Amino acid sequence: MKKLISLLLVLVIAFAVFAAPSAEVGPKKPSSLTVVVPNTTILDPLEKIFAKYTAEVGIKVEIQALPAGEEYGRLLQTRFATKDYPDLFTMDPGTKQYTKFGVDRLLEMTGDPLFDNVLEASLDFQRYQGKLYGAPWGGTGTYGVYYNKDVFAAIGAKPPVHYADFLSILRRAKAAGYIPVYEASKTEWPLQVFSLIAWPTFVDPAIGDEGVQRLEVNELQLNQIPALRDVFSRYVSLRDAGLFQSGYQAGTYEEQMELLATGKVAVAFQISNFIPSLMAKFGQDYVSEKIGWFPLPSDTDQGIAMLTPAHQILVPRDGKNTDWAMDLVRFMTKSENQAIYFDYNAGIPVYKGVEKELLPYEMDVLAFDQAGKAKINVQNRLSSSFTDFPKILQNMLITGDVNTALNLMDENYRRTGKARALPGF
Amino acid sequence: MTAPRHLQHTLLILLCIILSAIILTPFLMMLVNSFKDVRESALFKLSPPANPTLENYITVLSKPYFWRGLRNSLIITTFATIFVNLFASMSAFIIQRKEGKLGKVLYFALFAGIIVPISIIPTIQLMMQTKIHNTYLGIILFYVAINLPFSVFLLAGFMKTVPREIDEAAVIEGCSYPRLFMLLIIPLLRTPIVTSTIVTVTAIWNDFTAPFYLISDSKKWPIVISVYNFVSQYYTNWGTVFAFMMMVILPVLVVYALLQKHIIASLTTGAVKG
Amino acid sequence: MTISSQRSRYPNWFLLPTILVFGFLFVIPTLTSFYYSLTDWNINRRVITFIGFDNFIELFSDIKFRATLGNTLTYAFSVTFTRNFLGLLLAILLNIATLRGKNLFRTIIFLPYVIAPVVIGYLFTAIYNPSQGILNQSLRTIGLAFLAKDWLNDPNIALFSTIMTDVWRTTGFSMVIYLAGLQAIPQELYESAAIDGANGVRRLAHITLPLLAPSITINVVLALIGTMKVFVMILVLTNGGPGYATEVMNTYIMSTFSLGLYGSGTAANIILSLLIITIGLPVLLLLRRREVEL
Secondary structure (H helix, E strand, O other), rough: OHHHHHHHHHHHHHHHHOOOOOOOOOOOOOOOOEEEEEEOHHHHHHHHHHHHHHHHHOOEEEEEEOOOOHHHHHHHHHHHHOOOOOOOOEEEEHHHHHHOHHHHOOOOOOOOOOHHHOOOOHHHHHOOOEEEOOOEEEEEEEEEEEEEEEHHHHHHOOOOOOOOHHHHHHHHHHOOOEEEEOOOOOOOOOHHHHHHHHHHHHHHHHHHHHHHHHHHHHHOOOHHHHHHHHHHHHHHHHOOOOOOOOOOOOOOHHHHHHHHHHOEEEEEEEEOOHHHHHHHHHHHHHHHHHHHOOOOOOOOOOEEEEOOOOEEEEOOOOOHHHHHHHHHHHOOHHHHHHHHHHOOOOOOOOOOOOOOOHHHHHHHHHHHHHHEEEEEEEOOOOOOOOOOOOHHHHHHHHHHHHHHHHHHHHHHHHHHHHHHHOOOO | HHHHHHHHHHHHHHHHHHHHHHHHHHHHHHHHHHOOHHHHHHHOOOOOOOOOOOHHOOOOOHHHHHHHHHHHHHHHHHHHHHHHHHHHHHHHHHHHHHHOOHHHHHHHHHHHHOOOOOHHHHHHHHHOOOOOOOOOHHHHHHHHHHHHHHHHHHHHHHHOOOOHHHHHHHHHHOHHHHHHHHHHHHHHHHHHHHHHHHHHHHHHHHOHHHHHOOOOOHHHOOOHHHHHHHHHHHOOOOOHHHHHHHHHHHHHHHHHHHHHHHHHHHHHHHHHHH | HHHHHHOOOOOOOHHHHHHHHHHHHHHHHHHHHHHHEEEEOOOOOOOOOEEEOHHHHHHHHHHHHHHHHHHHHHHHHHHHHHHHHHHOOHHHHHOOOOOOOHHHHHHHHHOOOOOOOHHHHHHHHHHHHOOOOOHHHHHHHHHHHHHOOOOOOOOOOHHHHHHHHHHHHHHHHHHHHHHHHHHHOHHHHHHHHHHHHOOHHHHHHHHHHHHHHHHHHHHHHOOOHHHHHHHHHHHEEEEOOOOOOOOOOHHHHHHHHOOOOOHHHHHHHHHHHHHHHHHHHHHHHHHHHHHOOO
């Protein structure tokens, strides 16, 4: 009996040790801060900035890279629910991220001096009911059609002036033995790019800002937009015309980069982070020289550019070291540290005074923007989400069934809106 | 008479060798490619590395989360296994000896536990409410809960072979039940406890689902989740991925090589009895 | 009388730890899952409402979910059948008394079973690589280039490839259970059969298989239950793709969970439980009855 009791005692102690809350940290300086980022983040600039911070302030910064995508948001929301807050974390753009976590659980940053340095247009994008909860992080990017200039030169092509021209370029590329379009189907997420860049060119003109507003409040259904159906049909007909690489179901992001950069592929539908990844592999000069960008053309003109806002840094309001977390946010967003970020990443800076030489393709994007021919990614204009979109498109490419894809997209959009209890859903 | 016999035997051996090759080739590929650089390892060739490099292993071993993962796996597996064995033998002892109503109900509930899959989302909710989500304690208790049914069956089955007279004699001599259990029963249950240990350790060490759902803090991830997160970051560099995976399976391979006979016997007698 | 009074003295509190832990983390979540599956519970709601069978109706009207159900059943039955068939053959082969090195072969064939499925999944993404993977390389080398496929990305064969991976991983386990069963068959039966002039096939049909019945039962039931719960292998090999070609119940549940649709995910979990019970139990009872008849 004694033995049993002492054994139980050992067990109880063991339990207690595990269950014991970690020691409370007072208002004093913490020895380290935790920063959560998606594991697709390029870590080198962060590591450099944090090393500088540690040297200056004496606080260590630990990066936790969590699985990217929907899983990332879910993991963070779970950590919020269990009050296991990171000190700060980066998030996709948009105020819908605020509502995801609840504005009452995020540290309000309104009036913080760091925003004095943010360009007004970007600042507007961070405001939710007049208040700021996130500091912009990174630069404005663009999704679009990235092309290999050598391939275009070889077939005597220039960036297309309308959609038919675009198709004819692809056909010429194919005839000349190049892969016209490389789709990274296996990687899944790149499949969305075509439809998303087609939105400003084809869907926005058809439904207008008012149409997007009606989508926002669920007065318009996605499967009732003929222009969107048309976009899907165009996408499927690219495949039907044999303009994707053969065996495109196995296409990966890595191979897409490799083959576009080495001049085997004419174009790739991609996001702007594509460029820094290419540069890491092939060198900055090579990439600026070889790779160009254009928006998806419309039936009559060059089309509308699609812009993605900068990402953002959020701080949980009930975190243990919010003062120091904000200190780190201010440090990260200083001009010279933003410059370190842009040594490794593409994009147009959103903080004033950041020295960054724009790449040729970024000048093109800027030109579209200044001509009023640019629109923000529709995903960032809506509070609900195109849930499971890559899978829907992957399946559409297997079946060729545009209607089913459209219906699924609509169902998921409304289901997500309903789940988030958005007005109108 | 002997010539065809001999031929037949040789053919059978050959067949076995081919089958073994089918099993071993993937592991061999992982091993040789873990010593190759990025470009060479991406070819997945079975040939020895042209320029053998330890770079991949250095990368892996320099990652703090590799060591952390290993430590976490050890902590979680050790404690969960101890509790599974202790609780299961206590229950098996009473269920088999007492044949009481409570024991029978429990036995039936445990049987359901073997068939019915866990309801992961309500489990997470419950753990959050009781503040054990994302803690070692939480995941250890969870593993105890899901591994108990099998071990109880195994031990209860074995208890039948332990003669009741032992208990009776001990009780007549004034021995208390806890004492009887600790001093007489546990030693007699040694064999099935070893079996239960092997089964539980294998199940927990290799498990992906529980930490995937129950641990959101990457500092507490066991090694299996570290692999998952590592590969999604490094999947372009197969050499490094293979090196990481080699390091993960190395402890398992060593233990398996040393105890293989026992492990096979354990896992199967266990399964048959269960 | 004395026996029962002596029995009643065994202390029930010995059951307490098991009741507490198992009750807390298995029984309670399982019971509450019935309630949650009837609510609109999701990550963005702090208040949850009862919505009846809406989640179930929504699930069955989702073409992705219907594909998931089909895939799960195909996967479970194919893996179960194949690994039992191969496992039995291997067991018979490696039970030949005169075979040299049979212990080594058993050890090797069982090996994949002790390796983490996540590692095996990644290993096979390399093996199935269409251009460089050793599977297609070997097929080309031996002149079977026409058999070289894009194993994981062709929607028509992706599920097959995941099935074969699991067969590769678990056949050794089935084999060892059959070996244990074979070794329990008294050798005299074979000897007397040989005297009666029964050939190999007849001995297999009339002695081996009937006496292996318990092993068959346990093997089939364990395989069915295990394969219907498959998760990480699929997650790592195909993530349910291409399209919905390899989506199975647990990857589906994972994706609804990632989206924070907890009520719906719980409903899917209940459907999985019902599926396992309605398939596992009858198989168990059927095979048990056959055992007796044989």
